[in-house]
Amino acid sequence: MFFYILLFLSISSLWWYWKARDGRKVANLTGKYIFITGCDTGFGNMAAKTFDKKGFRVLASCLTETGAKELQAATSNQLQTVLLDVRDSNSIKKAAAWIKAEVQSEGLWGLVNNAGIMGPTAPTDWLDIEHFREPIEVNLIGLINVTINMLPLIKQAKGRIVNVSSTGGRLAFCGGGYCPSKFGIEGFNDxxxxxxxxxxxxxxxxxxxLFKTPLTDLAKIRKEKEIIWNRLSLDTKKQYGEEYFQKDAAKKEKLSKACLNTDVSLVVECMEHALTSLHPRTHYVVGQDAKWFWTPLSRMPADVQDFLLLRNREKPAVSHRK
Known part of the structure; x- marks a missing residue:
C-alpha cells in the first residue's frame, strides 16, 4: 500500500511541476515583431488579429489584396500586411527585405509558417504530377524557403519558429500531395x-x-474530386465502378463531419504558447479528433491503420470481382 501511495505522490508532484513549468512565460514581449504567413483566412487570420490585440507588432502576409485590406480594417494601425506568394522566391526575398527594414537591429521574435492549401484529394491513380506539385510547393517548399530567408532575423532575436503541420503529417488519410507535404514539414521541423x-x-x-476553415470546405473538395473523376479514362472508371465517386464521397464527408472541430482559437492558443512560453513544446496536437483518433492511430501497426481507414472508403469494383 505504501508503494502505491508513494507512486501516486510522485506522479502528482511531476504533474504539478510540469504544469508550473508549462505556464511560465517570457517577460517583456510587448512590441516584439512576429511574422505570420497565410493571413487571408483561417488560422493565420485569427492569429494575426489575436496577437495584434496582445500588443505584438504583427507583420502579416496575405496572398490577395482583398485579404490584406480586410485584415487591416479589422486590426490596429500597428499591424502591417505584405503580399506574399510562398511559391515565388522573388516574392519571398522582397518580403524578407521589407521585414529586415522594419525590425532593424531588434530582429524577428516569431515566425509562424501557416500558409497552406489542401490540393486535390483522390486515389493516386486518378492524379498526375501537377496535382501533387502545388500542395508540395506551397506547404513544404514555400515553408522551407520562407524559413531560410527569415533565419538570420530569428537568430538575431533568439526567437521562435512555429510550423503548422497536420495530423496528415503523421498518418496519410488521403491520396494527393497534401499528406506528403505535411510529412515533409515534420522532417524539416525536426x-x-x-x-x-x-x-x-x-x-x-x-x-x-480537421478544423472548420476554407481549407476543409467539403463542397470545394468534392467539386475538385468530381472534376478529376469526370476526366478519367473509361478503363479507370470501369475499375472503380460508375457509382464509386458518389458513394466514396458520401463516406468521406460523413467521416470529415464527425471529426470536424469548429473552435479555431484552439490552434491559435498553441501558436501563442509556442511564441510566449519559456518552455515551448516541440509538438502541439490540437483537436479532439487528433488527440483521440488520428494521433493514436498513427502509432498503431500498419495493418490496424489500413483496416480502420479502408472501412471509411468505398471499395473499387475490381475488389468485388476477386
Missing amino acids: SLRRDMKAFGVKVSCIQPG
Whole structure:
C-alpha cells in the first residue's frame, strides 16, 4: 500500500511541476515583431488579429489584396500586411527585405509558417504530377524557403519558429500531395529544431486535426474530386465502378463531419504558447479528433491503420470481382 501511495505522490508532484513549468512565460514581449504567413483566412487570420490585440507588432502576409485590406480594417494601425506568394522566391526575398527594414537591429521574435492549401484529394491513380506539385510547393517548399530567408532575423532575436503541420503529417488519410507535404514539414521541423538549439532559437510544430476553415470546405473538395473523376479514362472508371465517386464521397464527408472541430482559437492558443512560453513544446496536437483518433492511430501497426481507414472508403469494383 505504501508503494502505491508513494507512486501516486510522485506522479502528482511531476504533474504539478510540469504544469508550473508549462505556464511560465517570457517577460517583456510587448512590441516584439512576429511574422505570420497565410493571413487571408483561417488560422493565420485569427492569429494575426489575436496577437495584434496582445500588443505584438504583427507583420502579416496575405496572398490577395482583398485579404490584406480586410485584415487591416479589422486590426490596429500597428499591424502591417505584405503580399506574399510562398511559391515565388522573388516574392519571398522582397518580403524578407521589407521585414529586415522594419525590425532593424531588434530582429524577428516569431515566425509562424501557416500558409497552406489542401490540393486535390483522390486515389493516386486518378492524379498526375501537377496535382501533387502545388500542395508540395506551397506547404513544404514555400515553408522551407520562407524559413531560410527569415533565419538570420530569428537568430538575431533568439526567437521562435512555429510550423503548422497536420495530423496528415503523421498518418496519410488521403491520396494527393497534401499528406506528403505535411510529412515533409515534420522532417524539416525536426532537423531545424536541432540545428537551431545552439543559437537559442526554439522550434515548434503544430499538428491540428480537421478544423472548420476554407481549407476543409467539403463542397470545394468534392467539386475538385468530381472534376478529376469526370476526366478519367473509361478503363479507370470501369475499375472503380460508375457509382464509386458518389458513394466514396458520401463516406468521406460523413467521416470529415464527425471529426470536424469548429473552435479555431484552439490552434491559435498553441501558436501563442509556442511564441510566449519559456518552455515551448516541440509538438502541439490540437483537436479532439487528433488527440483521440488520428494521433493514436498513427502509432498503431500498419495493418490496424489500413483496416480502420479502408472501412471509411468505398471499395473499387475490381475488389468485388476477386
